[in-house]
Amino acid sequence: MKITFIVIGTIVLLILLFLIYRYFAFKKEGAQAHKLRFERIQPLHEKLENGKEIKKEDVFDYAKDNKTRELTYQILSDYNKTELYPRAYFTIESGAESSLVNWLEFPTELDKAPDDIKHLEKVKIVFEDEDVFYHVFKYMTIEPHWAAKNGWMLGVVGPYFENSKPYDFPAATFSRCSSKFGEIEPKDEAKWVHENIALKRA
Template sequence: MQAILLVIGVSVSAVATFVVYRLLTVRRQNAKLNQQRFDRIKPLYDQLENDGELSHQQIYEYAKSAQTREMTYLLLSEHNKADAFPAEFNTIVKAAESNLVSWLEFPTELNACPDEIEHLKRVTIDFDGQQNYVHYEVFKYKTYEPHWAAKGGWILGVVGPYFDDSKPYDHPSATFSRVSSRLETTTPDEEAKWVHENISMRK
């Protein structure tokens, strides 16, 4: 009996140790990623903090990249300069693309920025049967070798929910991508519905 209890105790201890290690590792990785994200827009930040004027071309260079677009808008907004953000990137689709790319970079997700990403469609869902609609933007993305997700083609990613009165850079609470959901086997509508039911509605 004592031997069984000892084995159980050792097993529980091992699991607990792994969980703590994993939690600390993820936190450390997330902190490192957040620093890298800030470093990407630091030149803009420094110039704004020093009351410098930003040219349209300076802002455009940061807005055109999905990796820096969302943070650039938020930075400008914090400095009351959101009007300077290029109009062509001030759309829900462009904001959603940047949000998805940022989400995919997390170590617990793709741990990388996709090499290619394309918007597929908006999927609208009546979430309560009373003609109250939410919208999800669905993308396809892929990575190149040697990334582990490169095999299998295009992967689906969903960003939302958005509402009829949502602004482009309102925070979407249910950004998600199941790496197993490939365009060859899952439709955008099916994936948006899965995210709506399993991510959005459970928050």
């Protein structure tokens, strides 16, 4: 009996140690991802911080890149300079794409920005007499990344509403990284995210 308690206690201790390790590893990976994202737009941020003149052409390449697009708008907003943001990328689709790319790059998800991404469909779901919208994308990676074998995968960004603005925070940005384009309809994947992610976070 004593040996049984020792074995159980050892197993529980190992599980606790693993959970503690994963917690701190998660925090470290998250901090590194945030640092990388900030470094990409650091030249623009330094100009704003130092009060230097910024023109629309200084912002364009940051807005064009889906890895820096969302953060660029947020920083311009912090400095009351959103009039410099290119109108071509001031759309919900552009903001949603950038949100999904940033989410996928997070270490606990795809662990990199996708090599290609395309907008597929805007899906409307009626929930409690209100129209809720999700944007569905397909994305892919190339070898040697582990997800390359999956081909085109589906990602969903939302929920958005009739009065949503392009860079409002989409709380249910999500991809299962296993839902393959051609096997699952975009509207079905949006419905899954609505029911299993958005409603549980509400």
